[in-house]
Amino acid sequence: MNVLGPTRSSAAMKWNSLIGDALNRFTTGRRRRDDDDDEGAQRHGQQQQPFRCVVSEQMVGIFVSVWARSGLRRHVRHAAASCVGAGVLGRLGNKGAVSVRFLLHGTSFCFVCCHLASGGKDGDAQLRNADAADILSRTTFRRRTTAAASPAPEELPLPRKILDHDRVVLLGDLNYRIAMDDAEARLLVRAGKWSMLLENDELLLELAEGGSFDGWREGLVTFSPTYKYHLNSDMFYWSIDAAAGGGDKQQQRAPAWCDRILWRGKGMRQASYERCGGYRISDHRPVRALFDAVCELAGGGVGVEHSAAGIASFGHVPLL
Template identity: 50%
Template structure:
């Protein structure tokens, strides 16, 4: 029965080859099932695609800075309780951002039924998570008075011809200056991505696209893989990749994780756009790239040694044996990517509803590791914060990062044709 269901699902994948942006099924390579590692020299030398309209090539430009929040959380298939408050994780009260990109893994249990078929219960779970995110982001925003909103519109009007490009900062009085809007949400089995932007920034985000790549069972199903999101903020392209790579700490598991990452970089391809826009199609062609998720890389030390160093909070010695750092140092798949200082405890694996690591009890084999990571690539990105949140909902701790990102703006335009409608891709 299992093999028959997998075969049926595989045929569905093949039939959906050209529907990457709309379907929950990953696309396949056209020639071979093997995936070649990216050629970094060609990528560096290749002329970049961009969000820039070539009709505006000679117009003066200005660089604007925005605050961007990226978060990742493997929730272990646990449904969120009704009273789950995400404000602390999103840090909305003290220092709200302009853009929020949230990636989840195992948002539903990775059972055969969930992997091989779409269930209505999955939609209910993603809707519940999205509702909790919206409540956290807009808790203070919903209390804005009509006078404050009118004053804000008047300020925008005074800018003149630049009114559609000039953006006011987030208020610092404890609430967000505008309500936040979900511009995109997408689920592939257990992976879920939700993107939110500040209300007055929404009209400056355009060319939204999404692509799913499955790397799980038979090398294609969505129990492991990625959801990638592309959009343009003004004239600058952004790409966000939410991953769930191969698990395990056995022989060959590290190589499988890196192979999954190579597949994601190779197979991800966004829709082609006709001139005058020459939008990037591959992940590494974008101006700013952030990759987040449960990358599942472990620490290459004996379990007892790892536990002892964790108790000592000797992060530096543990990171010397971190598999993700080793891959980057060896010039493998993550060569050229950056990660901030890891000054927090390993995020995996905990007993549910506990602060105790799984490996403390005799007979349990899984030592702590920094499975949950946020890395980036490209100029115009500066990391301001990198840490974890202490939620006991699952065996992982959620991770968050705040970035300052640059976006180019063409000045002097009286109007911009911008796709302002929200985009939900279920």
């Protein structure tokens, strides 16, 4: 989640409260439906299964929060966070990434929430690629620092770098644009020809070439562009202002898929990838993905348990 404004712990706490309320309200509602359908047979088994926060972290305007069911939470260990700034002067944190990692059973997970360089001018895509490479290179998780946190004899050393983890998800306002003539892109947007636009999507081109995202994957993009919209509207920013001949020329650039979710690692399957409808409090539109992930058991045994992870990327939502 990319949140406008300086670091404020109160804002992060408020977002965590809202996330927890939403997750547990959904779980409670579904449990009640199950109880009605099964005449209460599932009541005792599911009643004590609310979601709990595993780890959350904020750096300036970037915030990430990971949650797990209470029944699964006891299998989550060694949660940690790492922040890397890539903004003004490369270190101030208005751009960059917040990464969190943990072990689920014997499998390491890492979630990387990014805000890469903005802009649609020539050369800006290279700045985004450089930001991504810098984040992947510089992000480091600390080693265990207390005796209580020492690994069990059968545990391998914890991964310290993003790419050392078994399953990795990278998401956020990646800011990639459409690499084609602006006027032509607008015609395709008006016609709703997303597949033709995506042939020139900067991120998809970079994924195909390797480079900063070598080994990463993205699900099929079938949704409309996520940026840039008028607040509380489904109208693209340029569709009104450009037609009227007003507004900043740079802000009139054709829409793009700025908000994305990538992943890498064996044992992951993406079940869905879509844009969230109904959220109009930002000039971005959030996207979400659902993954099934296979987890090895602690000690090296192969687990048959699958863990579903819902991932959402919100670009530029207001502080609360």
